[in-house]
Amino acid sequence: MAQQVKTKATFPSVKWFEAVKKIINNDDGYKRFGTCDASVGIKVPEASKYFVITFEAFEVGDVKETDERAAEDTDFWIEQTYDQWQEMITNIADN
Structure with a gap:
């Protein structure tokens, strides 16, 4: 599972x-x-x-940018500062 994808995408973006x-x-x-x-x-x-x-069975389904209200109208949401997100992403990539 140490797969990498080269992309010019920047977090956070679709x-x-x-x-x-x-x-x-x-x-x-x-x-x-x-x-x-x-x-x-x-x-x-x-x-x-x-x-x-949206997660469906074993797959990630739909990904969409939305507003804060829609992000909260989900089964659950994860909220962090940009720096906390970056720290988490770096930790995942390193481990």
Whole structure:
């Protein structure tokens, strides 16, 4: 699962989430984590960026940019500062 995709996408953006989606959906190793049926809001308030990501069984489904209200009208949402998101992404990439 140490797959990488080269993209010019910058976090946070739909293009960035689509690149992550491609990695997950094309690697059967992620299926060992089990299934998930949920809509998840992603919030980066200081950048005024909000997303909804839909998970369907073993795959990442739809990814769309939205407003804060729609990001909160999900099964759950994750909200962090931009720096916290960057720290988490770096930690995932390094480990």
